[in-house]
Amino acid sequence: MPVSRVRCPMSSASSAGPKYDGPNPTSIQESPADLSESGPENKPPVKLEVDRPQDFKFHVAYGVYSRAWDDNQSDAARTRLNEFISSLSKDDSEDSYYAFYSGIQEYRRDTMSFRPGRTRIQSQRKRDWQQRDSRDRRDQRHR
Numbered sequence: 492m493p494v495s496r497v498r499c500p501m502s503s504a505s506s507a508g509p510k511y512d513g514p515n516p517t518s519i520q521e522s523p524a525d526l527s528e529s530g531p532e533n534k535p536p537v538k539l540e541v542d543r544p545q546d547f548k549f550h551v552a553y554g555v556y557s558r559a560w561d562d563n564q565s566d567a568a569r570t571r572l573n574e575f576i577s578s579l580s581k582d583d584s585e586d587s588y589y590a591f592y593s594g595i596q597e598y599r600r601d602t603m604s605f606r607p608g609r610t611r612i613q614s615q616r617k618r619d620w621q622q623r624d625s626r627d628r629r630d631q632r633h634r
Contacts, residue, residue, distance in 0.1 A: 538560050
């Protein structure tokens, strides 16, 4: 029994849905617009390799970026980290380093942080140290 083709008025060449070609309705061809939807938008961000070992300040900043990249698994966080390091690689001024470190601070997990200001270091005089050392040795001998 011959198969009759019925042409649907809604199907035209400009429709975005699947097209049926030929007498066999199982052969479905998708339009190129449907194929591009799963394209580069779903790609995960890639770690940038822009390290400059000869430039010490940038090399340290790249190390901070690299550790933050490894610590964060979120695609949004990694995209933001890529933006920070790429903007720093384009502009190498003091203000850009300040912007880089202030922006990347929320993505860092290391405990050591650099804060401006002075840190008080307690020390003792040499004579005080000698007196305490001799007293400790004397006490240790007579135990």
